[in-house]
Amino acid sequence: MAVYTSRIDRRTALKWLSAAAATTLAAPKMVRAATYVKTPQGYGTDPDMLNPTSPWDRIMTDRQLQTTAAMTDVILPEEAPYPSPSQIGVPDFINEWVSSPYEQTKDDKKTILAGLDWIDGEAKTRFGHGYADCAESEQTGLMATIAETDNAQHDFFTRFRKLTLGGYYTTPAGFKDIGYIGNVPLERYPGPTDEMKATLDARLQAIGI
Amino acid sequence: MRVREEKGSIVKQSTPYDVVIVGSGAGGGMSAYVLAKKGLKVLMLEAGRDYKPEDETPMFNTNDEAPLRGVSTPDKPFGYYDATVDGGWTVPGEPYTNAPGKEEFLWWRPRMLGGRTNHWGRISLRFGEYDFKPYSRDGLGVDWPITYDELAPWYDKTEALVGVTGGGEYHGAGLENTPDSPDGILHETPNRRLHEIMMARGFESMGIPVAPMRAAIIQKPMNGRQACFYATSCGRGCSIKAMFQTTTVLIPPALETGNLDVITDAMVYTVDMGKDDKASGVTYIDRKTGEHKTVKARAVVLAASAAESARVLLNSGNGRYTDGLANSSGTVGKYLMDTVGAASGGHIPMLEGMPSRNDDGMSNAHIYVPWWGYQKQARNELPFPRGYHIEVGGGQRMPGMGIAGLADHSDVAFGAGLREQMRRNYGADIYLAGRGEMIPNDDCYAELDPEVKDRFGIPVLRFHWKWADHEINQATHMRQTFHELIDRLGGTVSWGKGTDGREAIAKGGEIIHEVGCARMGDDPQTSVVNKWGQSWDVKNLYVFDGAVLPSNPDKNPTLTILSLAMRNATHLAEEARKGNI
Known part of the structure; x- marks a missing residue:
């Protein structure tokens, strides 16, 4: 397949390639104190x-980014x-996600970076x-x-698919595909059409409601 | 910001202020509006920064423009686009603590002009007549010092000023303890969404009536505000001013009178006392410079949020009031309440494969389910004494990262065919959330932490929390009801599956309806303020926020906080006119 080209400019890319930041979080000092910890x-x-x-540096190697691009398009x-x-930059988003300094993406980072290396190595083998x-x-x-639920890499698959689908359908192109037609100002709120209401009514009546 | 920059520790005042108001949210915003309109000279102090929704609201921005597709992070706990500035469950440099061995209490605070009205849930239900006399009805908690009839005219005025939707086709059901508004006040409710029509039919088949949502969003232009245009989430704020925020609806007209000054980044920590046992003003820390500044006023209004107002009182000892100010009853910080919350989600096959429709609507649901069990409770047929209402959701809303969950309902794991499955399942998920009344108890309160101070050196609050069986049993019932509805509709429960109330119930504070801590009453021995929000101990000190609520009915508190503030600020203005403050 074509080589994936990151959709960010060169200067930003160079900045990301610069020294990786220390992301170790300081543990809150006080037990049971709700204290803001700066990330x-x-x-x-x-x-x-x-x-x-x-603002954080991107951590994927080019090889990992290429594998990411290939995988998103297979999914x-x-x-x-x-x-x-x-075609719409979802691999960049996945790189942004796994590079994030926030606590809740930590498990994804670990699993996905390891998974990308695994699948690339497995392909070579x-x-x-x-x-x-x-x-x-x-x-x-x-x-x-790896889509098989009993496969050792299945967790990698589900996490990666979550990011692919989330990254894709949150874009205007994804909206068009899935059928999201909101986010436009309206003078009156129409609600569903009579035809939709009739379909719903028939379905409700079919189950006795 | 809007007041002259001052040098030194005393804010110079060309004219003495009649009233200084601490806080700019629902209570503070309404107080400033009423008092400035009545001609009093008012100073509002806000702990956070200046904020202007017209300039800062990310209207129409899509999640792919935001970091991490807009998901919640410790920096923005309700997602990137949520309006909250410098806050959330934690505020930088301003911790709070939980007492060891107790349940966790969470405290949501913003640091911005307008406070939580900038991103609030907008649900505006009137408390009913039972709600003002709960002790008389079931022997639990305490009665309010006022009745529904006394507050009703203020609900009318508040709704007319704020702009509340809830009228139209389904309005006026006359449901028990669920007051309607007089004709002509409520704006017409937009058409029901597809899943709302379905859920209403489902509830009605269970004998549970459904009502139009009452939300502080306008459907017709008023006072320079544009009508809702049914796009972009209200939680971001609203640059067209269709949703109620004090920063667009109350503070600007109050400033226009010329009677209001506002100082932002002003962290008030103490009410100062004069020699006559009256309050002389307040002292605050300028958050930008760290300077301490004192302002004088003839009366002080606390509206810093329930717990923060209590914190100011407890920190106002001044050596003469060892248990804090206005605390001869010992109840400052006591009877802290939140709302009982539990939720479930379901997948409903009958909604699969329906054509695309615009489900944005007015951000809020267009329906809700008022509590339907008053008679059963009167007959002792339910294992919990107070009610809850149900909020609903679903539909084809703007996709966020959660959209990936639709793949759980797909029999194609990846590749060709997955797109079709995503389209088919989009809009077939619903959710239900219960919001119930908590009864005040001796285990839930806030006090000063003996050790911990914030970055300004001000002692912080330490919370004590414990849900009682009343609330836990209610959460069980919520889950059971949700499961029954989902089952009736032929669906499957996808999350919120358990029916153990202890597991289902949200943490204290998590619903962000914390009220109490300086309750009103008829008896100075058991309450902090009288029915006008006036301190029993310090005659020119008032509390005009959620701290004064003696009980916390299921009907979200903000509309009542606004109505009480309007009523009590009007009373304060009248007293000032008579020369009584």
């Missing part, structure tokens, strides 16, 4: 909401007119080249293996 490199408690930035292949995840360079059938076959 290093977090966006803080009063960020500019109209010009959002995620949600392009289906015209709907683009694939890599099985097919002689990395995951991103595999044929479509090879990529799909390997994905099917």
